[in-house]
Every structure is written in C-alpha cells, then in structure tokens.
Amino acid sequence: MSFTKTSLLWNFNAARDTLKPGDTLNSSSSLVSAMGKFTMGFHIYDHNLNYSYLVVKWAASHNYAWIANRNKPILYPLGILTLDQNNTLKITHKDGEPVVLYSASETSNANNIVATLLDSGNFVLQELSFDGSPKRLVDALLPGMKLGVNHKSGHVWSISSWFTPNSAVPGAFTLDWDPEAHELKIRRRGVVYWSSGAFRNGRFKFILPDESKLRYNFSIVSNEDEDYFTYSAVDQSGISEWVLTTMGRLYDFDETIDIAQADYCYGSNTDGGCQMWDRPIDCRHAGDRFEEEKGYFNPTGSGSTATSDASNTSFSISDCKAACWKNCDCLGFNYLFDNQTGCRFWTGHWKFIKDSTGYSSSNIYFLTTKASHNHEHKRIIWIGTATAAALLTMVLCIMCCLLRRRIFLLPGENRRKIDDKELLDVKESYSSNNVNALQNDGDMGHDLRVFSYASVKAATGNFCDENKLGEGGFGPVYKGKMSMGQEIAVKRLSRCSLQGTWEFKNELILISELQHTNLVRILGFCIHGVERMLIYDGYMSPEYAMGGIFSTKSDVYSFGVLTLEIISGRKNNSFYNADRVLNIVGYAWGLWNEGAGLRLMDPTLQESFIEDQLIRCIHVGLLCVEEDAADRPTMSEVISMLTNESMSLPIPKRPAFFTSRNEVDADMSVKESEVLSGNDFSRSDIVGR
Structure with missing residues (x-):
C-alpha cells in the first residue's frame, strides 16, 4: 500500500x-x-x-x-x-x-x-x-x-x-x-x-x-x-503479499518483484501477457504508451490546450489514462486534485520537457509513440557510433604520439646501438671496483660500485613482496641485505619508465655528489639486460625512494636512524625475530608504543645513562624518521630539542619503512657475528658543505 x-x-x-x-x-x-x-x-x-x-x-x-x-x-x-x-x-x-x-x-x-x-x-x-x-x-x-x-x-x-x-x-x-x-x-x-x-x-x-x-x-x-x-x-520466514495497484500493476510486498504489469497493456500489444481488446483504438499503435516523469508540457503551435475535468471527482488516475488513450489528440494527463482525483489533459501541439532540477511537484503521464521510440533508438545508435568514433580517434592519436615519440627518441637501430654503448660505458667506467667491496664511511666523491644482478637478487630475496617497501613513479623499491650484512635499498626502475640511459647515468653521478656520504648515499648500480637498478644505503628516506624527491628532510631521516643506532648499540639491520626481519626504526617504534622505550638502550650504558635524556633522544630520533617529510623537524629544530630540555615535543607519528607485527620481542636475537662494539657504529665526520 x-x-x-x-x-x-x-x-x-x-x-x-x-x-x-x-x-x-x-x-x-x-x-x-x-x-x-x-x-x-x-x-x-x-x-x-x-x-x-x-x-x-x-x-x-x-x-x-x-x-x-x-x-x-x-x-x-x-x-x-x-x-x-x-x-x-x-x-x-x-x-x-x-x-x-x-x-x-x-x-x-x-x-x-x-x-x-x-x-x-x-x-x-x-x-x-x-x-x-x-x-x-x-x-x-x-x-x-x-x-x-x-x-x-x-x-x-x-x-x-x-x-x-x-x-x-x-x-x-x-x-x-x-x-x-x-x-x-x-x-x-x-x-x-x-x-x-x-x-x-x-x-x-x-x-x-x-x-x-x-x-x-x-x-x-x-x-x-x-x-x-x-x-x-517457498520461504515461510519472509513476508509475501501480492498487491494490485491503482494502475493495474501486481507486485509482491516491497515492490521489488513484479508478478504482472497490466499498466503496460493498451489493448494493441501482447507482450508479457497483455491481451488484445475487441475494439482497439485506431489512432493508437503497438509500441505507443504513456510514461510517467517529472516535468512540464511546452506548447509548440496553435491549438494547444490544457483542459481540466473537475466535474467528476470519481475519476481516478486510471480513468484519466483510459480517457486520454481514447482521445487521439491527447498527449498527456495528470490528476487534478491533491487527493488524486479528477483529470487534467493536454491536447494539440505540445512537447514534454523532463525536469532534471527536481522542482516539479508531481509526475505527469505523457504519450510516447512508436515513431518517437524509433527516433530515440536512432539517437542512441548515433550517440554510440559517435562515442565509438571518438574513442577510435583517441586511440589513433595516442598510437601516433607513441610512434612519433619512438621515432624521435629511438630512430631505428642507430639509437638502440647508442643506448647500448652508453650503458656499456657506464658499466666499464666503474668495472675496476670490487663488486662486493663497500665504500668506507666518511669517503667523499662518487666512487660507485657495480653490483651483479645475482647479488642484488639474493639480497632482496628474489624481489619478493615481503621485502617490497613501496612503489613510486619510477618503479618499486625493495629492502635487502648483502652477504656481508650491509642493509641496502634497491630502486628497480620500471621497464616502461621514461628515464632514459642519459638520465640514469646523470642520477648516478649527481646524487653521489649531492648527498653527504655519512648519511644518505647511493652505493652503486646494477645493469642486467633491460633491468636498471640503483643501490642505496639502507638509510634512504622514503620520499626519495618512492618519488625521487630529495630535500634537507632526507638527511633528517638518516640522522634519526643514526641516533637510534647509537642509543641501541646495534646496526640498523641487526634486528629480527622468528617471523620477519625488522629494522631499527620498526623495533624502536614498537617499544615506544608499548611504553618500553628504555628497553632500546645499549646494556653497556646501564651504569652511566640519565633516563630523561635517553628518553628524549629516542623521542627526537622517532620524530626524525616520520613517514611524511613535512612532519619531520629541521636540523635546527633537532638541536633545540636536544639542548632545551624544557621544550615540549610533539607525539611521534608512524615512521616510514615500519614493518608491523603482533608484538615486539624484547629479547630479539642479535647475530653473534654482529655483536657491536663502539667501533662498529657508523662514523660521522663533520664536514662543511
């Protein structure tokens, strides 16, 4: 009802x-x-x-x-x-x-x-x-x-x-x-x-x-x-009730199941169980029907009239429909009074305009003929054809652009040979260096190493998803650990990346000169067939790893990692449990969230540490390694935080490259071969930029 x-x-x-x-x-x-x-x-x-x-x-x-x-x-x-x-x-x-x-x-x-x-x-x-x-x-x-x-x-x-x-x-x-x-x-x-x-x-x-x-x-x-x-x-637990509406539709309960649609029967069609009348209306044809929409009629010529039958309030909307159907000049109808009795008819020359604004107070029933259906069908075909043509044109344009770009950037076999030669020059220029030897901390310059594909593949576990840190505009970034224990970050350039051989070569040289080698640095590269990979120190900031963005906040991130290393007495890659490998950032963050930050401390500091100062250093270290570079403090702010103990510190947010787990094991094992002494920390030489 x-x-x-x-x-x-x-x-x-x-x-x-x-x-x-x-x-x-x-x-x-x-x-x-x-x-x-x-x-x-x-x-x-x-x-x-x-x-x-x-x-x-x-x-x-x-x-x-x-x-x-x-x-x-x-x-x-x-x-x-x-x-x-x-x-x-x-x-x-x-x-x-x-x-x-x-x-x-x-x-x-x-x-x-x-x-x-x-x-x-x-x-x-x-x-x-x-x-x-x-x-x-x-x-x-x-x-x-x-x-x-x-x-x-x-x-x-x-x-x-x-x-x-x-x-x-x-x-x-x-x-x-x-x-x-x-x-x-x-x-x-x-x-x-x-x-x-x-x-x-x-x-x-x-x-x-x-x-x-x-x-x-x-x-x-x-x-x-x-x-x-x-x-x-069949389902006795539900509610079933066949309801017959004022317009002849038969539905079950909540109007989602139609049993019969007699409201679509006009005496001239036989689809869906509709019956032919003994005396069908001559001016109406199969396919003609009334549709209900919000809108209004707009006169299109002389002789357009809107008439109302207020004399007979016993007319329901169904009676109005029957009367309009029998009148060959009638184009639409609606009820006249608020109680939905009486009739209003539109005869003559009218065009129904659908209201898309929602301002119309009630629906109007307007006549659609077979001719208008054919016109609508043709309009749909035309729109579909035009859309298909537009899509085809767009595809052709894209193909032409790609072809032109290929012709421009790769003019035949000559361009491919030039690229191959440049890649060979890059590899040969660094081939005299030992692939597995790592640059000593504190050295300057761009003495980069050529890493073999096998060593990088082994370090990253065959580029497994568990070691994937994320994916930026130039390709995915993986964490890894070399056979000597050095933790690295590998940026594996996408094969469809727009970065060419020239850009790849320049990044190798410029980034190695741009960054302080005690902090964020590029260790080397790997070229294997179409594969191009950049090998970074494990302290690489996430915004550079993912998007190639470098800023002063990148060094702040590296400073935070070093701070946590100094406090714990362990290298960044020395933390692991039975489930997965953890870096020092993830380990420190887990302890901090449990209110057990002091458990990060190197046991050798047990007799000499000041608790408030140690907690403050851990706090500052976690602020420096936050995921969003904008949230990290500047180095001048870091100095103020460490020297001014009365200064309030913001709450650290989730750090970058954090590996979540169910719990933090305070007794995480440390490889015996990597038990650290004071000499095993990364050394920082203060050098003016």
Whole structure:
C-alpha cells in the first residue's frame, strides 16, 4: 500500500486473537494472531483524518492484508466491531446503520460462533473467512487466500485495487481466477488487460520465475463445489503479499518483484501477457504508451490546450489514462486534485520537457509513440557510433604520439646501438671496483660500485613482496641485505619508465655528489639486460625512494636512524625475530608504543645513562624518521630539542619503512657475528658543505 500512516491506535497490552459472542473491538483495542504475525484494529491515515477503517496488517511491516469496510469508512473514533448474541459480525457507529460483515444466515445457523484472526491473515468466522468476498474487500492476496468461485454459494473470491493510493474505496482493476481457462486475469472495469497464460509444470506462462527472488508454489483446485487458485511462498520466514495497484500493476510486498504489469497493456500489444481488446483504438499503435516523469508540457503551435475535468471527482488516475488513450489528440494527463482525483489533459501541439532540477511537484503521464521510440533508438545508435568514433580517434592519436615519440627518441637501430654503448660505458667506467667491496664511511666523491644482478637478487630475496617497501613513479623499491650484512635499498626502475640511459647515468653521478656520504648515499648500480637498478644505503628516506624527491628532510631521516643506532648499540639491520626481519626504526617504534622505550638502550650504558635524556633522544630520533617529510623537524629544530630540555615535543607519528607485527620481542636475537662494539657504529665526520 502506498499511503502514509499517521497513527496506529491499537493496544497490544492485552493481546487476544478471538472475538466471542458479546465481545467488542474499538479504536483502542486490537486482535493479534497466535504467533503474532498479524494484527487487526481500526486505523486512520493522514489524507482522511476523520475516518477510520477496520484493517488486518502484517505485524512486522506497514502493509495491509485487507480492509473490512472499504466502501463505508467510519467516523473516528466511533466504530466498534461486535459479534453479538445472534452470531452477527458488524461494525456499529452512532451516525448511521451498522456495517454488517456477516450475519447468522451466512453461517448456516451455527451456534456459539467465534471470530478468530489466524496467522495466515484470515479472519475466520466458524467455517466462513474473510479471505475473499463478493464485495471484493481486499487489494492484496496472501499465501493461502483463494481466488476463484464457490459454486454452491455463488461467492466470488477476487481482489480489487484501491481507488487512489490514499483511498481504500475499490478501484478500477480486479484480479480474479478464470475457472474455464484456468488462468489468472487482471481486468479493468470488466475488460481483460492481462492474463497469466496457461499453467504447465507448476508455472504460468507469463509469471516467470526469478531464481533469486520469485519463489512460489501454486495450487489449483477444481471440483463440483469450487474452483480456486492459491499460492504459497517457498520461504515461510519472509513476508509475501501480492498487491494490485491503482494502475493495474501486481507486485509482491516491497515492490521489488513484479508478478504482472497490466499498466503496460493498451489493448494493441501482447507482450508479457497483455491481451488484445475487441475494439482497439485506431489512432493508437503497438509500441505507443504513456510514461510517467517529472516535468512540464511546452506548447509548440496553435491549438494547444490544457483542459481540466473537475466535474467528476470519481475519476481516478486510471480513468484519466483510459480517457486520454481514447482521445487521439491527447498527449498527456495528470490528476487534478491533491487527493488524486479528477483529470487534467493536454491536447494539440505540445512537447514534454523532463525536469532534471527536481522542482516539479508531481509526475505527469505523457504519450510516447512508436515513431518517437524509433527516433530515440536512432539517437542512441548515433550517440554510440559517435562515442565509438571518438574513442577510435583517441586511440589513433595516442598510437601516433607513441610512434612519433619512438621515432624521435629511438630512430631505428642507430639509437638502440647508442643506448647500448652508453650503458656499456657506464658499466666499464666503474668495472675496476670490487663488486662486493663497500665504500668506507666518511669517503667523499662518487666512487660507485657495480653490483651483479645475482647479488642484488639474493639480497632482496628474489624481489619478493615481503621485502617490497613501496612503489613510486619510477618503479618499486625493495629492502635487502648483502652477504656481508650491509642493509641496502634497491630502486628497480620500471621497464616502461621514461628515464632514459642519459638520465640514469646523470642520477648516478649527481646524487653521489649531492648527498653527504655519512648519511644518505647511493652505493652503486646494477645493469642486467633491460633491468636498471640503483643501490642505496639502507638509510634512504622514503620520499626519495618512492618519488625521487630529495630535500634537507632526507638527511633528517638518516640522522634519526643514526641516533637510534647509537642509543641501541646495534646496526640498523641487526634486528629480527622468528617471523620477519625488522629494522631499527620498526623495533624502536614498537617499544615506544608499548611504553618500553628504555628497553632500546645499549646494556653497556646501564651504569652511566640519565633516563630523561635517553628518553628524549629516542623521542627526537622517532620524530626524525616520520613517514611524511613535512612532519619531520629541521636540523635546527633537532638541536633545540636536544639542548632545551624544557621544550615540549610533539607525539611521534608512524615512521616510514615500519614493518608491523603482533608484538615486539624484547629479547630479539642479535647475530653473534654482529655483536657491536663502539667501533662498529657508523662514523660521522663533520664536514662543511
């Protein structure tokens, strides 16, 4: 149901499911089925606050199974449901005759009749139930409810739509069972709009099963007493309720499953179960239909008129649609009043403009013809063709640019030979150096080493993901450890990098001269086929490793690593546990987060250290190795932090190149071959820049 609820004036404190002779149900009480699935009581809603209806609703939702007095709403709160001593079930009120739902004559003169609300949603009076009636009291079909006919009593079980989404008065559409054809049919004022088709193998032709949602079991009973259809949901834990809308659409519960779309049936099409009418409209053709959108009509010529029919408020939106369809000059329609009755029509020469701003207050139904569909189809084809042409042009341009670049940068075999010669010159210029020998700390210049591909591959564990520190614009960066214990960082240039041989050679020379060799330095390089790698000291800052960015903050990072080395008495690469290798940054960060920073201290300092000074040095060291270079202090700030003990320090953030783990082992092993003495620290010579 698509109306807004204002209040539910039901009292659940004294839940009961049965009315006995003499019992009453008023606006402040209710019935609740045994398992609590359904409730029954009087209800009002905002579009007609003075009137109430006796309804049965799902307890777990706002949907209604059926309404008893759809044609005769009662002034609130005067209605009272009564089962009197004469076995008559009726709604009494002060302003008129009672609404008799069932009388004693309809119950075969049975005695001691009770009325019970079942967990199926049926309200059973002895053997007679409200799951259907000749008055068509419902617009929803619940599992187990009947659609069909009782041949003995003449009762017809069917459901009818609401007059408007906010008026429970029976509307234009009905859903019933055709006992002769054994088909479900949706009719509008007696004219068949939709048929379910033949029932075979447990399914109807035009109720197609959706493997993910639409799961029903159908049952058909046909004998001399009655012919009827029922359904049940395979998933008994969920809520199923077939609802027939004011426009003829049949859906299940939350509008996500369509059972039938009679609102798309116009008497001239047969798709989806739609039926041909005996007298189709000559000016309408297959493919013509009304669409609902927010927008407005704009006149395109003389003779354009907008007319309103305010004389007949019994016209629903469905009646407006039927009237507009029969008028060959009608291009669109809408309801006239706020309660969605009356009609407004647009005839003549109009063009519908869709509103993309959302300012339109209501939707308008406008006619789309087969010609307009063809035009739209052609427009889509044109747009698709234009898009494909544009993409093809773009691809061709990119290919031309790449080809031109290749011709410009690599003019044939000559350019390739030049590159090969330059690479050979680079290797030969440094080949006299021992590949495994490392430059002594403190030396200046660019005495770079040529590393073999095998040694770099072994140091990085075959470039495994566990050793991958990250990836920048020029390629991935790996951590590694040489056979002699030296920790290195390897920048492996991407094969599609724009850095050429000339740029590669210049970086080798310029970076080696630019950086202080006691701190961040480039150790050498490796050229192997198309592979080009730069080998850096393990103190390399992350912004340079990832993006090739060098600044004064890069040396600050290296200073922080050295500070932590001095405090711990260990080299950067001497920390490991059973799970993985750790550098000193990760080890110090883990202890700091556990509040155990003092455990980083070299045991040889046990007798001579000052605790506050040691903690401050660790604090400053962690500030220097933060991941974001902008967060690191400058060297002048570092000096102030170390000399001014009253100066407050910021909280360190997560450092770069930190390897996370579950816990920090305070007793991490140190390789016996690398137990350090004072001579094993990296030596720093103060040299003016």
